[in-house]
Amino acid sequence: MATRQKEKTEAEAKVKEFNKEKDDELKKYQEASNLFMKALHYRNAVAAVEKVDLTGIRFLNQVPSESEVIAIGGGVLVNTKGTVWSKENNFFGEQHVLLGDAVLCPFVEKDENTLMP
Secondary structure, eight states: OHHHHHHHHHHHHHHHHHHHHHHHHHHHHHHOOSHHHHHHHHHHHHHHHHHHHHTTHHHHTTSOOGGGEEEEETTEEEESEEEEEEEEEETTEEEEEEEEEEEOOOOOOOOTTOOOO
């Protein structure tokens, strides 16, 4: 988990850099009057978008941060945010139905200093 979180942080930094590069190239594209320079800047902007895709950030966005997981013992971590799904049978087979969101909070033992609803 820590390895993937580190990869995610590094990828996010690269994505920020590549997005800035893309924005700079698009600005140069808009300012250029020469058709060949416009094509060059457009190509550079597209190349920056491709670099973003190659960072793997779409996959790494699924990796939760440290604040989004709770250790439950035995080296097992549980994500604190998620969704609850159900399956409904219909004529064409089973269909997934979203029931709602779920949030998991750590248990706090009740004592006289803890406010409870």
